[in-house]
Amino acid sequence: MSAAREVLTEDAGAAVAEIAGRAGVSRATFYRHFGSRAALLESVALEPRPDARARILAAAKDMLIGTSLAELSMDELAKAAGVSRGTLYRLVPGKGALLQELIETYSPFEAIRAIVAEHRDDPPEVVFPLIGRAIVGVAGERLGLMRGIFHEVTAGGPAVAEMGPLFEQTLGLLAHYIAGQMAAGRIRPMHPILALQAFVGPIFFHLMTRPTIERLVPLPMDHAAAVDELVAAALEGLTP
Numbered sequence: 001m002s003a004a005r006e007v008l009t010e011d012a013g014a015a016v017a018e019i020a021g022r023a024g025v026s027r028a029t030f031y032r033h034f035g036s037r038a039a040l041l042e043s044v045a046l047e048p049r050p051d052a053r054a055r056i057l058a059a060a061k062d063m064l065i066g067t068s069l070a071e072l073s074m075d076e077l078a079k080a081a082g083v084s085r086g087t088l089y090r091l092v093p094g095k096g097a098l099l100q101e102l103i104e105t106y107s108p109f110e111a112i113r114a115i116v117a118e119h120r121d122d123p124p125e126v127v128f129p130l131i132g133r134a135i136v137g138v139a140g141e142r143l144g145l146m147r148g149i150f151h152e153v154t155a156g157g158p159a160v161a162e163m164g165p166l167f168e169q170t171l172g173l174l175a176h177y178i179a180g181q182m183a184a185g186r187i188r189p190m191h192p193i194l195a196l197q198a199f200v201g202p203i204f205f206h207l208m209t210r211p212t213i214e215r216l217v218p219l220p221m222d223h224a225a226a227v228d229e230l231v232a233a234a235l236e237g238l239t240p
Helices: 002-010 016-023 027-034 037-046 052-064 074-081 085-091 095-106 109-118 124-136 141-155 158-183 192-216 223-238
Strands: none
Touching: 002 016, 016 027, 052 074, 052 085, 052 095, 074 085, 095 109, 095 141, 109 124, 109 158, 124 192, 124 223, 141 192, 158 192, 192 223
C-alpha cells in the first residue's frame, strides 16, 4: 500500500507493473492480494490517513535522500511529518532510533531474513537470486535513502550502535546459511563473511553507483536484469 501511494502520487495512471516493481513484488503476488488495479485504487482511497509514526518515517525517508543523519533537523522533521516535537520524540527518541526504524521499514533485511529462513536447505542457485531480487526492491525512490543509510552505517557513528541486533540477526542468518553450504560442498571454502561480501557487495555497488554511471555510460538493462547477471557471476565465482 505504501508503494502504491508513492507511485500513484507521482503518476495517477501508473500501471500495475510499476506499482509492483516499486513494492518489490511480482505482478502475480499483486493480483493474488488485490485481484485488480481497480481494487487497489479502492483500497488506497478507503485507507485512513497514515498514523504519526508512518508520516514521520515517510518524511525522514525523503529528507535523508538529500542530507545526512547528522545534519537532519528533528524540528524540520516534525514539521514535515505534521506532528509536534513531543510526539516525534515519543515515537522516535533520537536519531539512532529513527535510523533503526527506517531500516526496518524500508530496507530489504526483513525480506532477506524470511528468504533464508524459508529456504535454509536450498542451494545457493535458488537462494541467491531470491535475495538479489529482494535487494532490487530498494531501487527507484528508495535507492537514495539506502545510499544515505549505507553512509551512516559505514561511518560507524553512535547512531549505529542501536542497530546492532538488527544487523547481527541478518548477517548471522546469512553467514550460518553460507557456512552450511560450504560444509555441503556447494560453496568453495573461505570465511563466510568474505563469501557474503563477494555475493552482496557487487549488487550494492551497482545499485549505489548506477545513477551516476548511467549519466556517463548508458546501461542496456534494468535493475533486475543487471542484478540477475551479478548474482550469476557471484555463483560462478563461489562454486567449488
